[in-house]
Amino acid sequence: MHPHRPQRHGPYHKLAYVHRGRPVCRFVRSACLREIQKRLANYKKFRGIIDRWIALSIQCGMIEFFSRPSVAKTKGGSHRPAPAKARLHSSRPN
Numbered sequence: 278m279h280p281h282r283p284q285r286h287g288p289y290h291k292l293a294y295v296h297r298g299r300p301v302c303r304f305v306r307s308a309c310l311r312e313i314q315k316r317l318a319n320y321k322k323f324r325g326i327i328d329r330w331i332a333l334s335i336q337c338g339m340i341e342f343f344s345r346p347s348v349a350k351t352k353g354g355s356h357r358p359a360p361a362k363a364r365l366h367s368s369r370p371n
Contacts, residue, residue: 290305292313305313 288307290307290310291302292305293300293302295301
């Protein structure tokens with residue numbers, strides 16, 4: 278065994294994510310691994326549901342606010358737009 282370069286014992290598990298725009302990386306103890314995997318699976322399901330809700334909300338808004346009144350039907354298809362940050366901009370005359 279080398280005093281300045283000790284031999285590591287594995288396996289190691291890491292959890293990496295981005296929170297508030299900053300990357301975070303944490304080591305996970307083996308005893309916690311299954312619980313974290315369950316929580317990540319639930320998070321992925323939740324994100325899928327939220328992403329679908331956002332896509333449907335955008336589609337509904339497009340029909341409600343940007344279609345001509347006589348053209349209120351949507352075309353069939355399974356296109357899901359990528360999630361985006363939305364901002365409402367107003368133009369004011371000078």
